[in-house]
Amino acid sequence: MNVCPHCHSNHCLPLWRKLCLGPAGSTRCRVCGLKIAIVAGKAWPVMLAGLAAILSMVVLAGFSEFIAAADLRRWLALFAAVLLACIALYAVRVPLRVDELSNADLVARGRAEVAARKRAGAGG
Ligand SMILES: [Zn+2]
Incomplete structure (x- = not known):
């Protein structure tokens, strides 16, 4: 149930982050960077x-x-x-839902940006 609704990654956010995410909150997937939230219902x-x-x-x-x-x-x-x-x-x-509109291009761009940010962070 921790699958990103945008990029379908299994590791889109850590458990503690999901637990802190109330029905009104949202956060960004750590794989594609797009906004996700929990299904409040x-x-x-x-x-x-x-x-x-x-x-x-x-x-x-x-x-x-x-x-x-x-x-x-x-x-x-x-x-x-x-x-x-x-x-x-x-x-x-409790599954995750999209919290902003996306399509395949936005997911690909988001993944590339997150990967670039991680490389920049690792490089110093
Ligand atoms: Zn994602």
Whole structure:
């Protein structure tokens, strides 16, 4: 699901960048340089499910003795598991979409510009 909708590259952005990309944000593909965003309709359910899970765990911890000292480690492990599950869902189930119009020529030009910038950066 990390495939660039412009150039179809699999490595168009790092996972942390995708996770930081909210439904209203956009960024540039690191292969072709064209603007991409996430599909908000697929991102909201994952974000809301994660938020609901975290909130319910916090409420559960606040209203019961669930988070007593002996259970703290178990509670933290459950919290981490829920967080990791949401991150994995977001990474795998939320696809990327185009955020500017492109065609084969623009993709080819963008790829060449990014490659030239990388060469210039590597050369100093
Ligand atoms: Zn791309």
